[in-house]
Structures are given as C-alpha cells and as structure tokens.
Amino acid sequence: MKKTAKQNMFGFLKRLIPKDAKKEEKRRLLNSVDLSDVCVINVETLRCAVCFNIYTGVPRTLTCGHSFCQQCIEGVIQEERDDVPNPNGRLSLHCPICRKKVQYHKIVLNYTLKNILDSINELSQEEEEVRRAYDNTLDASNEQLRQRCTDLERLNNDLNKRIGEMRHKEYYNYVAIAFFIIIYIIMNTLLGN
Incomplete structure (x- = not known):
C-alpha cells in the first residue's frame, strides 16, 4: 500500500518531535508487566x-459494588x-461504606x-515452601561453612x-653453628694456625 501525503507528513513530524523519556519508560514497564505472570495487589x-x-469464605458484593465477608x-x-423493624418483610440494609440502601x-x-x-x-504457600527450602539450604550451607571454618x-x-x-x-641450629664457630676460633688461636 502506498502511503498518503498526510501519513508521510505525520511520520516526518513524529520524527521531529523529541521523545518523552518518561513516557517511553512507562510504556516499556507496562509492556513488561503485561508479559509477566506476576501481579502486585495492595493488601488493603x-x-x-x-x-x-x-475476606473469609466467598465474599458478598452489594449492588453498590462494595464487598464484605458473609x-x-x-x-x-x-x-x-x-x-429498624421492616414492616413490608423484605430485608434491606444500608451499605456500611456508601450508606446506599440495598x-x-x-x-x-x-x-x-x-x-x-x-x-x-x-502463591503464599508456594513462597512459604520456597522460603523453607531456602532456609534449609541456608542452614546446611551455614553448617558447611562452620565445619570448614573449624577445619581451617x-x-x-x-x-x-x-x-x-x-x-x-632453627634457633638451636644457630646456637650450634655459633658454638662451633666459637670453638673453631678458640682452637685456631690456641693452636696458632
């Protein structure tokens, strides 16, 4: 397909406009998050x-969209x-968050x-198992290091x-050599060599 003059002009202008580094980094991070199997959730x-x-059990959601434990x-x-007794017999309540009647x-x-x-x-159980395995490995490694330190x-x-x-x-050898040198000197002087 041929590009129109408008598409060519847009591509030309797009190259002239400096790229925003923060936007590029954000786009790169979003792409990496999309490709990952990990999702971060705020516990709150x-x-x-x-x-x-x-939440315990299967949480209940009201028509206002808020969820609560059963x-x-x-x-x-x-x-x-x-x-407040309800005269018509239908049970209703007010949402504890937004107070909407449900x-x-x-x-x-x-x-x-x-x-x-x-x-x-x-995931928490898997992480706990991995942590326990890591701790066991770490304990074994520490024991090996202690043993190695003891051996060293x-x-x-x-x-x-x-x-x-x-x-x-070595000290006694030096003493013996010094003794023999002294004996040698004495013998040489006495015998007059």
Whole structure:
C-alpha cells in the first residue's frame, strides 16, 4: 500500500518531535508487566470494611459494588433489623461504606474475588515452601561453612605449631653453628694456625 501525503507528513513530524523519556519508560514497564505472570495487589483492597480482615469464605458484593465477608454483612443486616423493624418483610440494609440502601436478596457471591484470594493463598504457600527450602539450604550451607571454618582453624593451629617447632629447631641450629664457630676460633688461636 502506498502511503498518503498526510501519513508521510505525520511520520516526518513524529520524527521531529523529541521523545518523552518518561513516557517511553512507562510504556516499556507496562509492556513488561503485561508479559509477566506476576501481579502486585495492595493488601488493603482485599480487606473487609467491617472487620478489617482479609475476606473469609466467598465474599458478598452489594449492588453498590462494595464487598464484605458473609459473616460481616449478616451482622450488619442483624443490627439494622434490630434497630429498624421492616414492616413490608423484605430485608434491606444500608451499605456500611456508601450508606446506599440495598435489598438483601440482591446481594451476590463474588467468585472472582474468591478466586483472587485463593490464588494469593496458593502463591503464599508456594513462597512459604520456597522460603523453607531456602532456609534449609541456608542452614546446611551455614553448617558447611562452620565445619570448614573449624577445619581451617585446626589447620591454622597445626601450621602455627609446626612453624613454632621449626623456629625452635632453627634457633638451636644457630646456637650450634655459633658454638662451633666459637670453638673453631678458640682452637685456631690456641693452636696458632
């Protein structure tokens, strides 16, 4: 296909405009994140707004979009039922976050959030296993290093002992040589050579 004059002009102008290094870096990082299997999640987004713990069981999502633990949302329903009796018999509650009125029968199970929590738990267990294996390897390595240090210390002590013995022998050799030189000098002077 032939490029039109407009496309050629755009390409020409695009080359004249300096590239924004920050945008290029951001684009590169986004591409690397898209290609990776790792996703970073803020733990605070996985906490129930009522109990402040990470969601337990299958979280429940209200029509306003907020999610809560099943026990927590049932506790909110019970509190509202005790505070304000509902004459028409339909259970409703106010969202603990946005205070929007929600019908109980419209609360849905959030399996997507449950799957995310399960995936995080699996990753945590895998990380724990890897950490334990690393710790075991590290302990074994540390034990090997301690043993090696002990062996080297023993070798160092043996070498120091041998050096001391050699110096001791060397000293006696010097004394013996000095003694023989003195005897030689005395004998030469007495015998008058």
